[in-house]
Amino acid sequence: MLDNLGELRRTHSCGALRDEQVGQSVTLMGWVARRRDFGPLTFFDLRDRDGITQVVFNEETAREAHAKAKDVRGEYVIAVTGEVVRRDESQRNAKIATGGVEVQAREILILNDARTPPFQIEVASSDGLASEDLRLKYRYLDLRRPQLQANLRLRHRAVAEIRRYMDEQGFTEIETPILIKSTPEGARDYVVPSRTFPGKFYALPQSPQLFKQLCMIAGLDKYYQIAHCFRDEDLRADRQPEFTQLDVEMSFATTEQIYTLIEGLFARVFKLIGVELQTPFPRLSYAEAVGRYGSDKPDLRFGMELQDLAPALEGTPFPPFASALESGGQVKGIVVKGGANLSRKSLDELQEHAKRYGAGALAWVKLGDELSSSLLKALGEDAVRRGAETAGAGGGDAVLIIAGKPKTVAASLGALRNEVARRDKLIPEKTYAPLWVTEFPMFEFNDEDGRYYPMHHPFTSPLDEDLPLFERAVEGGETELLRGMRAKAYDAVMNGSEIGGGSIRIHRRDVQRLVFKALGMTEEKARERFGFFLDALEYGTPPHGGIAFGIERLVMLLAGTENIRDVMAFPKTASAADLMIDAPGAIDPQQLDELHIGIAKQ
Numbered sequence: 001m002l003d004n005l006g007e008l009r010r011t012h013s014c015g016a017l018r019d020e021q022v023g024q025s026v027t028l029m030g031w032v033a034r035r036r037d038f039g040p041l042t043f044f045d046l047r048d049r050d051g052i053t054q055v056v057f058n059e060e061t062a063r064e065a066h067a068k069a070k071d072v073r074g075e076y077v078i079a080v081t082g083e084v085v086r087r088d089e090s091q092r093n094a095k096i097a098t099g100g101v102e103v104q105a106r107e108i109l110i111l112n113d114a115r116t117p118p119f120q121i122e123v124a125s126s127d128g129l130a131s132e133d134l135r136l137k138y139r140y141l142d143l144r145r146p147q148l149q150a151n152l153r154l155r156h157r158a159v160a161e162i163r164r165y166m167d168e169q170g171f172t173e174i175e176t177p178i179l180i181k182s183t184p185e186g187a188r189d190y191v192v193p194s195r196t197f198p199g200k201f202y203a204l205p206q207s208p209q210l211f212k213q214l215c216m217i218a219g220l221d222k223y224y225q226i227a228h229c230f231r232d233e234d235l236r237a238d239r240q241p242e243f244t245q246l247d248v249e250m251s252f253a254t255t256e257q258i259y260t261l262i263e264g265l266f267a268r269v270f271k272l273i274g275v276e277l278q279t280p281f282p283r284l285s286y287a288e289a290v291g292r293y294g295s296d297k298p299d300l301r302f303g304m305e306l307q308d309l310a311p312a313l314e315g316t317p318f319p320p321f322a323s324a325l326e327s328g329g330q331v332k333g334i335v336v337k338g339g340a341n342l343s344r345k346s347l348d349e350l351q352e353h354a355k356r357y358g359a360g361a362l363a364w365v366k367l368g369d370e371l372s373s374s375l376l377k378a379l380g381e382d383a384v385r386r387g388a389e390t391a392g393a394g395g396g397d398a399v400l401i402i403a404g405k406p407k408t409v410a411a412s413l414g415a416l417r418n419e420v421a422r423r424d425k426l427i428p429e430k431t432y433a434p435l436w437v438t439e440f441p442m443f444e445f446n447d448e449d450g451r452y453y454p455m456h457h458p459f460t461s462p463l464d465e466d467l468p469l470f471e472r473a474v475e476g477g478e479t480e481l482l483r484g485m486r487a488k489a490y491d492a493v494m495n496g497s498e499i500g501g502g503s504i505r506i507h508r509r510d511v512q513r514l515v516f517k518a519l520g521m522t523e524e525k526a527r528e529r530f531g532f533f534l535d536a537l538e539y540g541t542p543p544h545g546g547i548a549f550g551i552e553r554l555v556m557l558l559a560g561t562e563n564i565r566d567v568m569a570f571p572k573t574a575s576a577a578d579l580m581i582d583a584p585g586a587i588d589p590q591q592l593d594e595l596h597i598g599i600a601k602q
């Protein structure tokens with residue numbers, strides 16, 4: 001029943017035929033995406049990775065092929081030989097690249113049959129897609145979708161371009177191991193038990209951080225890697241437990257050199273989608289980004305900056321504002337252009353949104369024909385008008401106001417800014433707004449355990465001018481000073497998402513010791529975790545720095561998708577399961593024995 005391929009070869013892909021091939025005899029191979037039977041005429045849409053071509057079986061001119069085509073169902077694999085003909089003007093399909101022509105089949109080989117797929121593979125719009133879990137279980141079928149095929153090819157082109165560029169810039173691609181020891185990125189490790197060392201474990205790299213620094217100590221000078229990384233953290237829409245990053249490190253590097261290198265790289269990669277990125281990218285210090293946009297990854301595709309309302313509220317008796325301002329907090333607002341017509345319901349929804357990010361309440365002012373405001377009773381008309389004016393609001397606008405600790409105000413008002421922009425469609429499509437966020441704080445204070453944590457990782461260098469402060473903080477016991485310490489750390493941000501981050505590293509043993517001490521890590525503890533690295537630092541470490549980019553995030557931007565699974569071939573679910581291969585899975589008791597592992601009763 002099934003035919004052999006024999007020596008038959010494809011002459012064209014299913015996306016190749018145009019008017020120029022009219023009259024030629026061609027052989028195409030692929031999957032039957034759709035079939036329509038009109039008695040003496042049967043039409044197939046034949047699909048391969050390149051596109052779709054319409055094939056016609058005509059009972060009159062190719063009786064045998066027409067009869068055989070009757071047995072063919074969706075997703076059968078066939079080879080067709082026939083003549084390319086121009087379609088009638090009225091039949092031309094502008095939606096597909098081959099839509100001006102079709103193939104009049106003379107012969108068909110049925111190379112393989114197929115079970116009826118558990119879901120329809122090609123759908124007119126993403127609304128028609130089957131549930132994602134079902135598609136992940138049959139990922140090899142979902143991957144036949146032209147959109148996913150295009151994404152994977154785009155990803156390939158982006159990575160190929162990155163490799164070309166890094167090579168031109170004199171970087172060497174170096175592979176670092178996967179079975180290693182805990183790395184310092186701050187997420188949970190995936191671990192692998194050792195058979196040869198009972199009771200010991202490898203950790204999978206959260207990044208190649210220490211290895212790339214060791215490459216610098218080794219004198220390799222310019223390193224990069226398209227590196228696989230593993231982080232066992234609670235997953236969000238744009239995260240996966242294993243992902244790929246472009247990992248870069250260079251010796252004797254200044255931040256300026258790193259910015260220039262990466263801006264050049266981005267300009268090249270975005271050319272792939274026909275976008276000319278303006279370089280150099282704008283820069284904002286962390287303090288500025290958080291102050292003006294409420295976020296360390298601001299979306300610069302629209303304005304709506306946070307406005308400080310404190311000057312208008314000096315001496316206010318209104319308790320929520322007064323107590324915020326007296327205790328080092330803030331009162332800030334954003335202006336919603338044309339927001340005077342915001343409904344009660346919209347305001348309630350926005351308030352709910354702000355609360356999710358920690359805000360206690362949302363105050364508002366609407367400058368409609370009449371002034372209305374949730375603050376009218378508490379502040380009086382004059383103060384409300386002054387506040388709106390300070391925010392820069394005009395007639396017809398609204399001001400949304402939040403008071404509280406600076407962190408809460410930034411987080412909730414920053415989130416509101418994004419939400420209002422989304423609702424009001426203020427975000428222009430196909431616009432790319434990159435920037436550098438610089439001078440990150442060196443440490444983050446955790447209120448829960450009362451400890452300082454590195455904001456980037458503990459190998460990040462402080463700003464040179466902050467070094468004396470650092471010594472006072474650690475050696476002089478003025479721990480509070482740690483809060484103000486800035487790092488030579490930077491993030492690359494685009495359209496509101498962090499796509500990369502890095503830092504100039506510590507190359508001096510004495511500074512590294514201070515950092516561990518600031519983090520409350522004893523010498524012994526530091527040696528236990530990073531002893532090999534601390535030893536290496538003593539053998540002539542050049543000043544160095546680097547950066548890493550999430551390849552998936554980058555390709556998501558290029559492909560215009562918000563789902564990270566759209567740019568990976570075999571992704572996992574939000575609970576880190578692979579539904580297709582059914583992983584994670586149990587292993588044989590014998591394997592457990594070999595690994596000296598017992599499973600505790602659940």
Ligand code: ASP
Pocket residue numbers: 185206207208209248501502503546547548
């Ligand atoms: N290792 C860092 C990360 O993976 C990046 C870097 O500092 O280069 O986020």
